[in-house]
Amino acid sequence: MKLNRQTEILRIIKEQSIKTHEELIDALGKVGIKVTQATVSRDIKELRLVKIPSKDGSVYVASQTEDNVSGGAFKNSVKAISRALNTVVVRTYPGMAGGVAATVDNALGDKILGSIAGDDTLLIITASETEAMQITERVRMLFDYKGV
Amino acid sequence: MKLNRQTEILRIIKEQSIKTHEELIDALGKVGIKVTQATVSRDIKELRLVKIPSKDGSVYVASQTEDNVSGGAFKNSVKAISRALNTVVVRTYPGMAGGVAATVDNALGDKILGSIAGDDTLLIITASETEAMQITERVRMLFDYKGV
DNA sequence: AAAATGAATGAATATTTATACATAGTATAC
DNA sequence: GTATACTATGTATAAATATTCATTCATTTT
Numbered sequence: 001m002k003l004n005r006q007t008e009i010l011r012i013i014k015e016q017s018i019k020t021h022e023e024l025i026d027a028l029g030k031v032g033i034k035v036t037q038a039t040v041s042r043d044i045k046e047l048r049l050v051k052i053p054s055k056d057g058s059v060y061v062a063s064q065t066e067d068n069v070s071g072g073a074f075k076n077s078v079k080a081i082s083r084a085l086n087t088v089v090v091r092t093y094p095g096m097a098g099g100v101a102a103t104v105d106n107a108l109g110d111k112i113l114g115s116i117a118g119d120d121t122l123l124i125i126t127a128s129e130t131e132a133m134q135i136t137e138r139v140r141m142l143f144d145y146k147g148v
Numbered sequence: 149m150k151l152n153r154q155t156e157i158l159r160i161i162k163e164q165s166i167k168t169h170e171e172l173i174d175a176l177g178k179v180g181i182k183v184t185q186a187t188v189s190r191d192i193k194e195l196r197l198v199k200i201p202s203k204d205g206s207v208y209v210a211s212q213t214e215d216n217v218s219g220g221a222f223k224n225s226v227k228a229i230s231r232a233l234n235t236v237v238v239r240t241y242p243g244m245a246g247g248v249a250a251t252v253d254n255a256l257g258d259k260i261l262g263s264i265a266g267d268d269t270l271l272i273i274t275a276s277e278t279e280a281m282q283i284t285e286r287v288r289m290l291f292d293y294k295g296v
Numbered sequence: 297a298a299a300a301t302g303a304a305t306g307a308a309t310a311t312t313t314a315t316a317c318a319t320a321g322t323a324t325a326c
Numbered sequence: 327g328t329a330t331a332c333t334a335t336g337t338a339t340a341a342a343t344a345t346t347c348a349t350t351c352a353t354t355t356t
Contacts, residue, residue: 002334020312036336041314045201053193058344150304168342184306189344206314300355311344321334326327 003134005033006043010062010141013049018060078143083136088124090139104139151282153181154191158210158289161197166208226291231284236272238287252287 005028012018012027021040028035044060051058080091090104101122104112112135116123124139126132153176160166160175169188176183192208199206228239238252249270252260260274260283272287274280 022312037313038315038337039335041312042335045206045314048201050198050200052198053196058193170342185343186307186345187305190305193344298356301353303350303352305348305350307346307348309344309346312341313343314339314341316339317337319334319336321332323330323332325330 002043003131005035006047007134007137007141008033009040009043009047009049010138013060013062014141019057024060081136081139081143083132088126088132088136088139090122090124092122104142150191151279153183153187154195155282155285155289156181157188157191157195157197158286161208161210162289167205172208229284229287229291231280236274236280236284236287238270238272240270252290 008028008031009024012024012031016027018024018027021037021044024040024044025035025037028040047062049060049062051060078090078092080089082089082091101116104122104124112124112126112131124132124135126135156176156179157172160172160179164175166172166175169185169192172188172192173183173185176188195210197208197210199208226238226240228237230237230239252270252272260272260279272280272283274283
């Protein structure tokens with residue numbers, strides 16, 4: 001399924017140097033995901049990945065929306081991330097929930113039903129349990145979350 | 149000449165939405181610069197321009213090195229920029245010269261001979277008077293300098 | 297000044313990426 | 327359930343971009 005594959009793509013380009021759609025297809029293949037170049041092209045567009053020129057050829061990286069800008073400022077604001085049914089609960093340090101929420105909305109807004117932030121807690125509502133699991137994973141990546 | 153054309157490219161992509169090499173070639177043509185797609189491709193690579201996907205197609209913008217990251221933090225630190233022969237003098241607010249220098253080195257390091265920063269003044273040395281003029285222009289763009 | 301060296305560029309071409317169209321899959325309404 | 331509508335995907339192809347090779351320009355060396 002799409003969300004799943006795109007999440008995998010984000011992880012892949014973060015870990016290795018992907019220079020072409022073909023390389024990405026191979027990498028996905030190794031994780032058991034089989035797709036064609038056309039699909040990868042669309043994924044890259046939707047994820048707004050960007051190809052940055054460097055010495056040994058251009059490389060794909062996440063741009064604005066996802067990682068870079070957004071997550072950055074609040075990377076160390078998240079204390080815990082957990083899920084229950086179709087909700088994802090993010091615990092932050094005091095006062096940071098709002099910023100984290102804004103970041104999440106910005107990055108994943110179109111994939112969630114909505115979110116509510118208190119002072120140190122953010123609640124994300126998704127359409128289904130499955131999506132909640134995937135969103136959880138995405139949020140973890142977004143904030144570079146190392147915990148369980 | 150190259151440096152000149154690339155400077156022009158930076159200005160163009162900042163002002164209008166350039167989606168393909170061809171569009172860039174046209175835009176350059178209107179300014180009296182005539183080149184082929186191959187050259188533009190190389191320029192884009194050297195300038196490390198990046199194509200960002202958006203609703204109405206992808207658009208080229210300057211990435212890391214140039215504008216975005218670098219210039220940003222010090223955009224309001226520059227008070228004046230002037231040139232004399234092969235040197236460019238940048239006056240900054242007290243204590244900011246070092247940061248501005250780092251930014252310049254990072255963005256244009258390979259096009260200048262070197263730079264020396266004091267507390268509120270940065271001196272950039274170039275190989276020739278011509279280059280100094282072009283670098284001056286680039287520094288202006290880098291810091292979004294509005295003055296004379 | 298001629299020769300030698302290296303950068304810049306263009307023409308032709310290879311490679312990579314995007315898209316039009318058709319089909320399959322999924323959910324929603326009836 | 328079947329029909330309807332919408333999304334996702336693949337295939338084939340068009341479009342865009344990168345690169346190889348040859349040539350021209352400018353600079354330095356002899």
